Structures are given as C-alpha cells and as structure tokens.
Amino acid sequence: MKNLKLVYGLGAFILAANLMSCEQDQLASADYSKQENAVSVEPGEVKLKLVDLPSPVKSYLETNYNGFVFLEAKKTTTTAGVNIFTVKFLLKFVPYEIKLDAEAKVLSIKKAGTPEYIVKEGELLETISTYLKANYIGYKFISAKKYENDKKIYFEVKIKNSTGGTVELKFDANGKILITNTNGQTVAILKESDLLPSITTYLKSKYTTYTLISAKKISKNGIISFELKIKTGNNTFEMKFNANGLITESSDQSLKSSPLTSTSIPTQILEYLKTNYAGYVFVSGEKAEKATGTFINIKIKQNSITYELRFDGSGMFLSVSGSNKTSEVKITLADLPSPASTYLKATFPQFVFLSGKKVTKNESITYVIKLKSGQKEYTITFDSSGKMLSNKRS
Numbered sequence: 001m002k003n004l005k006l007v008y009g010l011g012a013f014i015l016a017a018n019l020m021s022c023e024q025d026q027l028a029s030a031d032y033s034k035q036e037n038a039v040s041v042e043p044g045e046v047k048l049k050l051v052d053l054p055s056p057v058k059s060y061l062e063t064n065y066n067g068f069v070f071l072e073a074k075k076t077t078t079t080a081g082v083n084i085f086t087v088k089f090l091l092k093f094v095p096y097e098i099k100l101d102a103e104a105k106v107l108s109i110k111k112a113g114t115p116e117y118i119v120k121e122g123e124l125l126e127t128i129s130t131y132l133k134a135n136y137i138g139y140k141f142i143s144a145k146k147y148e149n150d151k152k153i154y155f156e157v158k159i160k161n162s163t164g165g166t167v168e169l170k171f172d173a174n175g176k177i178l179i180t181n182t183n184g185q186t187v188a189i190l191k192e193s194d195l196l197p198s199i200t201t202y203l204k205s206k207y208t209t210y211t212l213i214s215a216k217k218i219s220k221n222g223i224i225s226f227e228l229k230i231k232t233g234n235n236t237f238e239m240k241f242n243a244n245g246l247i248t249e250s251s252d253q254s255l256k257s258s259p260l261t262s263t264s265i266p267t268q269i270l271e272y273l274k275t276n277y278a279g280y281v282f283v284s285g286e287k288a289e290k291a292t293g294t295f296i297n298i299k300i301k302q303n304s305i306t307y308e309l310r311f312d313g314s315g316m317f318l319s320v321s322g323s324n325k326t327s328e329v330k331i332t333l334a335d336l337p338s339p340a341s342t343y344l345k346a347t348f349p350q351f352v353f354l355s356g357k358k359v360t361k362n363e364s365i366t367y368v369i370k371l372k373s374g375q376k377e378y379t380i381t382f383d384s385s386g387k388m389l390s391n392k393r394s
Helices: 002-031 055-063 126-135 199-207 267-276 338-347
Strands: 040-041 045-048 067-076 083-091 094-101 106-111 114-118 140-149 151-162 166-172 176-183 185-187 211-220 223-232 233-242 247-251 255-261 281-289 293-302 305-312 317-322 325-332 350-362 363-372 376-383 388-391
Touching: 055 094, 067 325, 106 140, 126 151, 126 166, 176 305, 185 255, 199 223, 267 293, 267 305, 338 376, 338 388
Parallel strands: none
Antiparallel strands: 040 045, 045 067, 067 083, 083 094, 094 106, 106 114, 114 140, 140 151, 151 166, 166 176, 176 185, 185 211, 211 223, 223 233, 233 247, 255 281, 281 293, 293 305, 305 317, 317 325, 325 350, 350 363, 363 376, 376 388
16 A cells, blocks of 8 residues: 555656646746756657757758747657657747658648648649749749648648749649749739729729739738739730729720810819919819829919819819929828928827828929827928928917
C-alpha cells in the first residue's frame, strides 16, 4: 500500500512539473537552454522550444511563414533513429502544424487542421505551368502546395519573377488563376457575380448589352480598386472603379453632348453662379456624358473676363478657369501639401472639412480650405508650399 501511495505521489509530482514547464515554454521559451526545459513526453519524444530546433528548420519557418507566432514543438525519434520535428504555430491567427526532418524537408503540413501536400515543380498541373511560363518569363520556382478548403481543392505556388521579386499565386483545382500577391499588392480574379452592385448597375445602365471578359479586385496599401475589361458590340473597353464601385477611368472615349441654355441650367448651378459671379453674362453651356460620368460645362463673362466652369452631373462645383489666367480646382485634404496638413491637425485637433480648392492666378498657386471647428467656421489660405497665409473666422 505504501508503494502504491508512493507511485501516485510521484505521478502527481511529474504531472505538476509538466504543467509548470508547459507554462514556462509559452511565456519565456527563449530564456531557457536546450536541456533546461526539454520535457520527456513519452519514449522517443521530447518537447522543444523554438530556440532548440535545428537551424535549417528555423530558417525554413522564418522564410516561408514570416511573422509566425510559435506555440510548441516536439522531436520524435523513429525506431530507425531518424529525428522528426513537429512544430505548431499561428500565422495571421490561423493555426499550422508542420512535420519536418532535421534538414527541413517537409513531411506534412496542416493548416487550420486541414492537410496540405507539398507539390514539386514537375508535379504542377499543366495549366499552372503554362500560366507561369506565359506571365512570368524567366521565373524561378520556390515552392508549391495543394490543399482542400470547404470541399474544394486549391494550389498555392511561390516563385521569383525575373526581377527577383517574390510572387505568390493561388489556383483552383483546374489550374485557373484566382489570386496573385507581389510587392504587397494582392490581385483577386472575380466572377461577374462577385462584382459590387454599383458596378453591375453602372454597366447595365451604360451598355445595353455587354460581355465581361475579365474582372480584378486589387488591394495595395489598404486601397482597394477594381479593374474590368468588357466587350460590347465590336468594341472592347477597359475601366477602373474605386472601392465604392464608382468609375474613375475608362478607355471608352465616346461622348454624348447636349447644349444648355441660360434657362435650362440646373438650379444648383444657377445659384452657384449668382452667389460667386454676381452680374455675370451667360455665354454657353453643355452637358457632356462620358464613360467616367456626366459633367456640365458653363461659359460666362464677368467684368470683361471669360470664365469656364465645370460641375459634376449633380451640379457640384469641380473647377473654373478664366481668361485672366486664373483657375480653381476642387480638392480634398489629401491634395494639400504636407505642411498645410500638419498645420490643420495641430491647430484644429477636431474639425469638419467643408470644402477645398486649389487656386491658380498668374501662375501663383494657393490652397483655400473651409472647415468647422466647434460652432465656428474658418477659411484658411496656404501658399504653394503649404505655408499658412491667412486664417479667417466667419
């Protein structure tokens, strides 16, 4: 009976020691030597810290999973005396489990519990090899893997392009390209059903019939845009949209123009002219419909000076130019020189941007910003370098 108690006592002591060691491993794995915190799990298996792993294994992890968070590792020795290393870690909150030999040859990979299989260059689908050769002449193969997600098969391939940049590509089970990532820019191939409703609405309203040739979603430095190629009739057009699905560029240069008279000018534009150009004389007007949107151009005279003003389709002011070498262009805060932005942030920690314009007069440039801080409105003028010239409270 005494021996039985002794056995149970030793077992409890060993279990407590193992639990304490596990806590230490996660909290301060780099603070212990290879032997100090290696815990025997079962015959032939030893628990390791990140620093305990062979250099080739650590190098493989750092190269292929940059930014990973180490969780745990163990070394298993087979009956043939071969050491196998199993490493668990997180990458962007996704759990991985990889088994490698001492030379960092990958034996198996699990991503979020799903197995991944290493694919050699000669084992790539013919469609993938053809795509790489056509789009990345002179590329160098780095690695490839095959895995299943949501009952669908995918391939991920990593290469170096001709300039030495690393490119990561994702293909479906048939070798059709889905996503590319290079130099921090991610490009995802979209189906027509993946398009934003605003993009679909634009295409249907602009073109009676069209065929979508290709669509891409591009993300770089946190900025998202969409690039499309369509065919309508005998014409093929390329166009770009912003993150909200508003068109910004188009190769469709077709223009539908209709004249405006002094009595058919939209009310909002008429009020703008009366407020900013008192006593003006109307010269001509035009409503121009382009692929990138509808614009309204108005020409007037005031005090022997001819002005040409541009508004968007809803009547919002965009720009003005005059025969006395003056022009005004609507801008946002992002268009300001850096010193001007710094001044605004320091002087008005919390403000509401009302409007901004870039004014060119006799080749001299100024920036005029209107904002609201608290209950007061301010008009601030900066020179071309962003130096504050005046700050008026209205």
